[in-house]
Amino acid sequence: MALNTSAEAPLPVGEVSRLIGGWIDRLGAIWVEGQITQLSRRPGAGVVFLTLRDPAHDISVSVTCFRQVFDRIADVVSEGARVVVLAKPEWYAPRGQLSLRATDIRPVGIGELLVRLEQLKKSLAAEGLFALDRKRPLPFLPQLIGLVCGRASAAERDVLENARRRWPAVRFEVRNTAVQGVNAVGQVVQAVEELDALAEVDVIVVARGGGSVEDLLPFSDERLIRAVAACRTPVVSAIGHEPDSPLLDLVADL
Numbered sequence: 195m196a197l198n199t200s201a202e203a204p205l206p207v208g209e210v211s212r213l214i215g216g217w218i219d220r221l222g223a224i225w226v227e228g229q230i231t232q233l234s235r236r237p238g239a240g241v242v243f244l245t246l247r248d249p250a251h252d253i254s255v256s257v258t259c260f261r262q263v264f265d266r267i268a269d270v271v272s273e274g275a276r277v278v279v280l281a282k283p284e285w286y287a288p289r290g291q292l293s294l295r296a297t298d299i300r301p302v303g304i305g306e307l308l309v310r311l312e313q314l315k316k317s318l319a320a321e322g323l324f325a326l327d328r329k330r331p332l333p334f335l336p337q338l339i340g341l342v343c344g345r346a347s348a349a350e351r352d353v354l355e356n357a358r359r360r361w362p363a364v365r366f367e368v369r370n371t372a373v374q375g376v377n378a379v380g381q382v383v384q385a386v387e388e389l390d391a392l393a394e395v396d397v398i399v400v401a402r403g404g405g406s407v408e409d410l411l412p413f414s415d416e417r418l419i420r421a422v423a424a425c426r427t428p429v430v431s432a433i434g435h436e437p438d439s440p441l442l443d444l445v446a447d448l
Contacts, residue, residue, distance in 0.1 A: 208287070215285035218292065226294065227278045227302065228254075230271065235264070246279065246294070257281060259296035267299055270308040277301050307407060311414055315441055318416070323423045324444040330428045332448060336396035338365045340389030340427070342382055345370035349401040353432065367395055373402040378412035383421045390425045398425065400442065401432035413440035422446060 228246035235242050242264040247254040281294035301309050343350040357364050369385035372378040389398050413433045422429050422445050431446035
């Protein structure tokens with residue numbers, strides 16, 4: 195709505211700010227995507243402050259949310275992360291500042307994946323599947339090792355060669371499976387259960403080399419975690435490189 199103003203009849207700053215706030219208030223809640231460029235979580239404070247930037251343009255907006263909103267994704271979101279937020283635009287009249295009050299924050303891309311893994315991790319931990327008192331000792335000199343790995347993979351070669359250098363009499367019962375992709379979980383679970391059913395198998399090793407978070411997803415799948423938790427045979431997780439941490443690492447005995 196146009197306002198009738200002139201040099202002789204201007205609006206006071208306070209009135210302009212009030213009108214702007216009224217217009218902004220009509221927008222309602224909206225979903226906004228951007229990149230977190232600043233993040234402030236003061237200890238003990240009930241509100242989290244962050245700056246959301248448009249990666250394609252030099253434009254940013256301040257965002258606030260209650261701590262419990264941010265805590266849901268705090269483990270996997272930091273400065274630089276891309277997120278979508280459900281927020282209500284707010285106008286702070288005394289300073290003439292626009293901000294967004296977020297009621298939901300969700301990572302996008304790899305961040306969203308990490309959030310789901312973190313939620314699964316907390317759920318399984320609450321059931322006690324990762325508890326230290328569930329860990330079983332490994333045999334000092336295993337006579338027969340069950341090995342689950344990719345066919346003709348570097349992981350298979352490394353395990354076989356290094357084990358035989360240290361214990362030449364050791365024997366292996368190998369199950370080759372897919373180690374990434376849609377078939378990996380079902381095949382790895384089946385292999386683990388088959389080896390666990392063999393009384394002569396002393397320990398089971400599940401092995402594969404490094405890869406992206408997406409490549410290693412099968413080894414954080416809930417079906418595999420529960421299958422390993424149910425094993426009577428000790429299980430060793432040998433997945434990825436040192437920084438990689440699939441959920442299989444947490445449920446395995448070593």
